[in-house]
Amino acid sequence: MKQKNRFQLPSGALKKNISTGQQIYEKNCASCHGIEGQGKIGPRLRARLIPKDSFFNVIAQGRNSMPAFRETLDGDQLEALWSFLQRPLTSENN
């Protein structure tokens, strides 16, 4: 029986979500969090685990100088941002 690769690259749907997330990120977030999510005015968002519920909350509601995006971004767009920022560090999407 053929062994299934446990470390498959993202599926087509996930890849699409990642590239949508990248567009949203570059437009709305990169100026403060850095083009690679490495951090700038705001904290680093890549290469660290941020719990999904607090990720969604802080983006929707804002916090201190982090602006609120509840009027600009819907749930699907937050999902796409999540996929983009949490994508594996070593993949062709990196």
Ligand code: HEC
């Ligand atoms: C005007 C600058 C600015 C923009 C634009 C901005 N952020 Fe932020 N962000 C911040 C700052 C500053 C903080 C730190 C807030 C605090 O806790 O005082 C922050 C915090 C966060 C946090 C919480 C990180 C943690 O360690 O808890 C997340 C997640 C986040 N931002 C994601 C985003 C995303 C995604 C976008 C785009 C939709 C975005 N931010 C746009 C400035 C910004």
